[in-house]
Amino acid sequence: MSGKQIEIDNRGLTPPEPMVRVLDTLEQMGSGDVLLVRNDRRPLFLYPELEDMGYVHETEPLPDGSFLIRIWKKAKD
Amino acid sequence: MGLPALATKKAPPVTLPLRFMVTGIASYLLLHFVLAARGRDVFGGDYLNMTTIGAVHLATLGWVSMVMIGAIYQLVPVLLQIEIHSEKLGRAGYWPALAGVAGMVAGFWTADPGLVAGAGFLAVIGFYTFVLNILLTFRRVRGWTVQAWAILGAVLFFFLTVSWGLLLALNLKYGFLGGGFRAQMAAHAALGLAGWFSLTIYGVGYRLIPMFALSHGFSERRQGVAALLLALGAATGALGGAAGLGRGVLPFAGGLVVIAFALFALDVRDIIAHRRRRRLELVTNFSLAALGFGILASLLLWLALLGFRPSWLSPGAWLTGIVHAALMGWVSLMIVGQIFKVVPFLIWLHRYSERAGREAVPLVRDLYSAQVGRWAFLLLLAGTAGTELAVLAGRAGLATVAAAVALAGALFFAYAMLQVLLGLRFVPRRTEDAEG
Numbered sequence: 001m002s003g004k005q006i007e008i009d010n011r012g013l014t015p016p017e018p019m020v021r022v023l024d025t026l027e028q029m030g031s032g033d034v035l036l037v038r039n040d041r042r043p044l045f046l047y048p049e050l051e052d053m054g055y056v057h058e059t060e061p062l063p064d065g066s067f068l069i070r071i072w073k074k075a076k077d
Numbered sequence: 078m079g080l081p082a083l084a085t086k087k088a089p090p091v092t093l094p095l096r097f098m099v100t101g102i103a104s105y106l107l108l109h110f111v112l113a114a115r116g117r118d119v120f121g122g123d124y125l126n127m128t129t130i131g132a133v134h135l136a137t138l139g140w141v142s143m144v145m146i147g148a149i150y151q152l153v154p155v156l157l158q159i160e161i162h163s164e165k166l167g168r169a170g171y172w173p174a175l176a177g178v179a180g181m182v183a184g185f186w187t188a189d190p191g192l193v194a195g196a197g198f199l200a201v202i203g204f205y206t207f208v209l210n211i212l213l214t215f216r217r218v219r220g221w222t223v224q225a226w227a228i229l230g231a232v233l234f235f236f237l238t239v240s241w242g243l244l245l246a247l248n249l250k251y252g253f254l255g256g257g258f259r260a261q262m263a264a265h266a267a268l269g270l271a272g273w274f275s276l277t278i279y280g281v282g283y284r285l286i287p288m289f290a291l292s293h294g295f296s297e298r299r300q301g302v303a304a305l306l307l308a309l310g311a312a313t314g315a316l317g318g319a320a321g322l323g324r325g326v327l328p329f330a331g332g333l334v335v336i337a338f339a340l341f342a343l344d345v346r347d348i349i350a351h352r353r354r355r356r357l358e359l360v361t362n363f364s365l366a367a368l369g370f371g372i373l374a375s376l377l378l379w380l381a382l383l384g385f386r387p388s389w390l391s392p393g394a395w396l397t398g399i400v401h402a403a404l405m406g407w408v409s410l411m412i413v414g415q416i417f418k419v420v421p422f423l424i425w426l427h428r429y430s431e432r433a434g435r436e437a438v439p440l441v442r443d444l445y446s447a448q449v450g451r452w453a454f455l456l457l458l459a460g461t462a463g464t465e466l467a468v469l470a471g472r473a474g475l476a477t478v479a480a481a482v483a484l485a486g487a488l489f490f491a492y493a494m495l496q497v498l499l500g501l502r503f504v505p506r507r508t509e510d511a512e513g
Binding site: 015016017019020023024042044045047048049051052059061 | 293294353356434
């Protein structure tokens with residue numbers, strides 16, 4: 001089961017616009033899709049929202065100091 | 078190193094803002110003990126007693142001003158992207174401020190004018206140090222946003238409020254000011270409540286409220302007008318009071334404040350309507366409750382300035398009702414809500430930000446118990462509303478009972494912050510989100 005991979009680049013945007021863009025994009029995604037987010041910062045206040053909504057996330061620091069966050073829906077048992 | 082949105086590399090070490098905020102929280106708790114224990118003195122309508130005057134200074138200086146100083150030290154670098162002029166100066170100013178406020182309140186409560194005078198002098202030094210530090214910081218501002226103007230205005234009003242307080246104290250001994258005691262007090266209140274307190278809330282709130290509600294895309298047209306009207310209302314109220322021009326000027330000033338609040342309320346409604354965070358969080362609940370009290374306080378103030386007073390209330394009780402709504406409702410509840418976000422964040426930054434990504438770290442909100450936070454909100458809301466209703470009904474005894482409920486809320490609030498500060502509640506995270 002593989003879905004689409006959507007990428008958004010939040011670098012240079014001021015809070016809360018980055019998190020708002022992530023949440024708006026997630027709303028339009030299907031259950032098999034993966035969202036890749038490029039952020040200036042670790043989105044500390046986003047993680048609890050994602051977990052409440054049933055998403056799993058992985059954050060990878062990038063060489064230029066920004067962060068890549070991978071977000072996908074938790075598979076139901 | 079990715080620092081989250083409430084921090085910036087330019088911010089001072091968290092211990093500078095934290096010490097002011099923790100002092101404020103402790104003062105808030107003490108204040109509630111006093112209101113519950115001595116309610117009849119405070120809410121009885123005859124407010125010119127040492128208990129009430131001490132409590133008012135504890136509330137305005139020990140609680141609100143301390144927290145606001147801490148918030149400004151943390152958020153000016155974040156909001157305006159400039160470094161605080163001197164961290165050392167910031168630290169240095171804390172000690173005279175702390176000793177000064179503690180001494181003043183103790184001096185009022187023990188009816189010791191010498192102590193009040195000496196401690197007051199120390200407090201003025203401490204607060205002037207903060208004002209100087211911020212004014213020097215503002216030399217570096219490049220992008221003058223509404224928030225920048227509001228915070229600068231607020232700090233200048235703080236300088237004026239403290240200076241006017243100093244003059245009033247000297248006047249008690251040397252009697253050089255005109256206008257009468259009530260007009261002088263009106264000026265002091267206008268400068269402090271509308272100028273220092275409310276402008277800080279506008280300046281900081283217009284940024285933090287959308288951030289905490291995850292709101293974007295709302296109109297920002299009214300922000301500048303709201304802040305400007307508030308500043309004008311504070312300034313004309315102060316000048317009118319100081320010059321003894323009661324009749325025409327004060328209702329006009331009050332009207333400006335009411336309009337400013339109405340605009341702010343419309344903006345907050347717009348912000349909430351554009352929120353992406355579905356659940357209403359603790360901070361939003363506190364903010365909405367605070368806003369309700371703010372609207373009530375400004376309407377009551379306006380009625381009072383137009384000469385109205387409920388027939389069953391003495392002038393003192395009427396004034397107590399207005400000040401309680403403004404100070405314990407609007408200002409205090411707004412600040413408590415923001416503290417529930419900012420203090421855990423600062424502690425998280427201090428304790429865990431270096432470790433994030435390399436080991437399991439808690440979520441910011443896991444640093445305190447959500448249940449404790451909920452109880453804090455319910456009891457503070459019920460207690461503050463109950464006290465307000467009782468005071469407006471002229472029932473000091475009932476007000477004292479409601480104050481005990483508010484005290485319970487304050488205890489839950491203080492306990493939640495203790496959990497955060499002492500790290501009583503690390504809930505180990507699953508490591509599925511940690512890098513391999």
